[in-house]
Amino acid sequence: MIRVLVSPAPIDVAEELAAAEAAGAGAVATFTGLVRADEHADGTVAVLELEHYPGGTERALEKLAAEATARWSLAAATIVHRVGPMRPGERIVFVAAAAPHRDAALDACAFLIDRLKTDAPFWKRETRGSSASWVEARDADDAAAARWGN
Amino acid sequence: MIRVLVSPAPIDVAEELAAAEAAGAGAVATFTGLVRADEHADGTVAVLELEHYPGGTERALEKLAAEATARWSLAAATIVHRVGPMRPGERIVFVAAAAPHRDAALDACAFLIDRLKTDAPFWKRETRGSSASWVEARDADDAAAARWGN
Amino acid sequence: MRILYFAWVREGVGTGEEEVDLPATVTTVAALIDWLATRSPAHAAAFAEPARLRAAVDQEFGPLDASVVGAAEVAIFPPVTGG
Amino acid sequence: MRILYFAWVREGVGTGEEEVDLPATVTTVAALIDWLATRSPAHAAAFAEPARLRAAVDQEFGPLDASVVGAAEVAIFPPVTGG
Numbered sequence A, B: 001m002i003r004v005l006v007s008p009a010p011i012d013v014a015e016e017l018a019a020a021e022a023a024g025a026g027a028v029a030t031f032t033g034l035v036r037a038d039e040h041a042d043g044t045v046a047v048l049e050l051e052h053y054p055g056g057t058e059r060a061l062e063k064l065a066a067e068a069t070a071r072w073s074l075a076a077a078t079i080v081h082r083v084g085p086m087r088p089g090e091r092i093v094f095v096a097a098a099a100p101h102r103d104a105a106l107d108a109c110a111f112l113i114d115r116l117k118t119d120a121p122f123w124k125r126e127t128r129g130s131s132a133s134w135v136e137a138r139d140a141d142d143a144a145a146a147r148w149g150n
Numbered sequence C, D: 001m002r003i004l005y006f007a008w009v010r011e012g013v014g015t016g017e018e019e020v021d022l023p024a025t026v027t028t029v030a031a032l033i034d035w036l037a038t039r040s041p042a043h044a045a046a047f048a049e050p051a052r053l054r055a056a057v058d059q060e061f062g063p064l065d066a067s068v069v070g071a072a073e074v075a076i077f078p079p080v081t082g083g
Helices: A013-021 A056-072 A102-119 A139-146 B013-021 B056-072 B102-119 B139-146 C007-013 C029-036 C041-046 D007-013 D029-036 D041-046
Strands: A002-007 A027-034 A045-052 A076-082 A084-086 A091-099 A122-128 A131-134 B002-007 B027-034 B045-052 B076-082 B084-086 B091-099 B122-128 B131-134 C002-005 C017-019 C054-057 C060-062 C073-077 D002-005 D017-019 D054-057 D060-062 D073-077
Touching (some): A013 A027, A013 A076, A013 B013, A013 B027, A027 A102, A027 B102, A045 A076, A056 A076, A056 A091, A076 A102, B002 B056, B013 B027, B013 B091, B027 B102, B056 B076, B056 B091, B056 B102, B091 B102, D002 D007
Parallel strands (some): B002 B076
Antiparallel strands (some): A076 A091, A122 A131, B076 B091, C054 C073, D002 D017, D054 D060
């Protein structure tokens, strides 16, 4: 089962997790990314906005889920990413991998989120007080994605 | 936040995940283990029963959660393990780790489940058809736990 | 050819999408960016640092020397920051 | 001293818990197991392969040469298989 969803609606993790579990494998690993309220000198993040590439995003995520499914023989690969404005504490992204054994589920889950960070066309804009700025890409994300090879 | 629960009741992952998310960190990784319906020559698993060491189990799990919290500066570490009889598709175990960044959450989650497999006093008995047998420990579990050091 | 812009590239150029008639001499993403930069000062400013740009040709991510020959849609954008 | 048994060790011994008065000469888990084996043929059979046994002294997991001196509770069981 491959499940990809890009939506402005809040992410329902209970529903997504239940769907991944229903694939019948014994091990399900998940990762949830939430909007952090980082304290910076210029104030707390009040709003995070996610822009994406409609069509291109879904295509990139489906490709990623298919790659993970083939590599770890997954019973289920789920990628749900929220877009539009969101507030601290809200979920940005949820990924899940279901496999017969835990090492495959855990590795595939880490792969999905690492590669999503570098391969999927999303862009974050933070608003702190009255100033908005685009979030810069992190070299650490490239390094994390690179450890999985091509 | 450290949360340890050993109970015969079904595991409510939505509630547990929400509690881990509420700790305020940006990254939450989880692992769910479910009863598999492995097809063997002697028949499908009809019932899995988990025995444990009351008191000793909670102590071992709290120690494990505290170790993970210290090692990865977790905002939340959750270990919920079901005991008693359960059926294929039901959740046996749920672990969650919340941290400011994803690498810590993912590593801590893998650590929690790897070490739980070797360090927590649970024993599985499978009933297939009319015969019941205790599940043998796996060398692979010792190897997985050992990679985290002492 | 449909050209799409995202994030600060979109804001810099001043539009998210435009249709262009590409000269046959423009065959790569890098050449396309150079050619687009001549359309307005805003384009030129948005494309001032090609090292900060990424692209997808017909929704397929690729390097700046990827071919755009025959493509229907090229997207130009900053390094991605999702997840 | 309270002795606890779990899983197939419990089934083999025939009880999950017993109280024993330990001789002062018995100071380690391994010695305790040897001593318990003399209590009945069922104990002896359950403890026949010490390599398959694990133990916790006062709920602290330890090797078979761990001390039991002064302990209130010792648990003897097979390798764990949870998760």
